[in-house]
Amino acid sequence: MFNCGVMIRKKITDKSSNLHQQSPLRRNCTNIKTLKQIHASMIVDGFDSNPSALRELIYASAISIPSAINYAHQLFAQITRPDLFTWNTMIRGSAQSPNPITAVSLFTQMEKRHVRPDNCTFPFVLKACTKLSWVKTGCAVHGKVVKFGFEWNSFGRNALIYFHANCGDIRVASELFDGSEKDDVVAWSALTAGYARRGELGVARKLFNEMPVKDLVSWNVMITGYAKRGEMESARELFDEVPKRDVVTWNVMIAGYVFSGEHERALEMFEEMRRVGEQPDEVTMLSLLCACADSGALDIGEKIHCSLLEMHSGGLSILLGNALIDMYAKCGSIQKALEVFRGMREKDVSTWNSIIGGLAFHGHSEESIRLFEEMRRLKIRPNEITFVEVLVACSHAGEVKQGHRYFNLMRDEYNIAPNIKHCGCMVDMLGRAGKLEEAFEFIDTMEIQPNAIVWRTLLGASRVHGNVELGRRANERLLGMRNDQSGDYVLLSNIYASQGVWDGVETVRKLMDDSGVRKEVGGSLIETNYVGSTPLFGDRDEYVVGLVRPPVAFVVTAPR
DNA sequence: ATAGGGTTAG
Secondary structure, X not given: OHXXXXXXXXXXXXXXXXXXXXXXXXXXOOOHHHHHHHHHHHHHOOOOOOHHHHHHHHHHHHHHOHHHHHHHHHHHHOOOOOOHHHHHHHHHHHHHOOOOHHHHHHHXXXXXXXXXXXXXXXXXXXHHHHHHOOHHHHHHHHHHHHHOOOOOOHHHHXXXXXXXXXXXXXXXXXXXXXXXXXXXXXXXXXXXXHHHHOOOHHHHHHHHHHOOOOOHHHHHHHHHHHHHOOOHHHHHHHHHHOOOOOHHHHHHHHHHHHHOOOHHHHHXXXXXXXXXXXXXXXXXXXXXXXXXXXXXXXXXXXXXHXXXXXXXXXXXXXXXXXXXXXXXXXXXXHHHHHHHHHHOOOOOHHHHHHHHHHHHHOOOHHHHHHHHHHHHHOOOOOOXXXXXXXXXXXXXXXXHHHHHHHHHHHHHOOOXXXXXXXXXXXXXXXXXXXXXXXXXXXXXXXOOOOOHHHHHHHHHHHHHOOOHHHHHHHHHHHHOOOOOOHHHHHHXXXXXXXXXXXXXXXXXXXXXXXXXXXXXXXXXXXXXXXEOOOOOOOXXXXXXXXXEOOOHHHHOOOOO
């Protein structure tokens, strides 16, 4: 703490230093606790009104510590006349925060106060518009770029290419690109990224091949394009070819494998990354925790947790905390999830969502609902995800009245319109409670269009309660949606079978045969044993995975 | 400046 304080003073008195360089504060202040300590020592030493000191502090909280953006806003509000660099820092930090709207409103404020933007301002504002998919706002900002004469500046133009390529009009992006210098690698990469994000990988690849110059980002753009579409073979080919790799290159590959469900590959990538000496960062660890959560690899998750505690002795970030809660909950260790939750000094909505969802998923409905109430007492605003989880909790607990109460609360008090998942939860809740007619009524009167899942939920509930008539009606609606999921037929077949209506079973079977629907054989994966050791986590090398045969009762429903 | 991660019904 005191070292950091000394560093600020050194920084402030060093007149020759370039403001845009990495200052010690920016490099060393990596968590909100250290940040607050530095701020406190600044106040004690009378540095809190020093403009350069404040600027450094704002940079650290807005850019270096992603979860400290609100702190940055508080600091920013104390400055009477922020300079352009500080405005840009705030817009940049807000654009990369989970709430990019603030970046747009900062830009508006900046205009009202007659602060003239520079070429650095627009890339950040347009990034926010892109993240929000605010096409109209982005186009209005395009007008400002022209107004301030940055259309012919490579920063301004590339920011426009980025915006139009990703969410505006790709033809506009293309035209702007044609006006670029032939060897502007940022323009090439921005356009390529846009085509890749739209799924036009062929066009993206053509551009990539045609680039007169490529840098590391160009390669990362193309690899990302493949990885996000699940084309991991192509991603791998480029990864093997790339002349230089950085932490992003590795992260893209790891996240791609996790996305494609190839968790073993993801872990192999990570091991390889460590072997060649690339330092993993927070994004790496988040992907790995996601892999553990998806595959139920509790022991690896625990080891990641341990190494995280060693790496970040000053406390884990909110994002890592949330990922740990989710991992522990999904791997069945709800106690550890609660421990992480209680140990977090800073929490956000996702933190609460992770634990409320985890508890609901594990059948601890009362505890889940209790925490939701605690959240409301603490005036933390639940979002639509929170309500999905709370409704799951009510559904599993059989709390029909409470569920209805929360469903109404969502709109009346929090102004959140129910989405298809909320409605799905309500149907599930009513269905489980045996209120099948009420569930049917709910679907028919709800404001949004029901989807197949909703009808399938009712169909499943009809099976549980042995209601052939409602099952038939639900199935009629379901099949009317022209989908070919074998589970729908199987469920209906099960309803008939459970009631001994054998000709009904036969009819459904015939329907399945005629439409060419096939029921896949069910199965589950569990860890049964492991052998050997890994250089990373100590004693683990490979899993022997056992395939558990489906239960015998299932055979009744499987096709010939 | 352009590239990377995140919780949600059955």
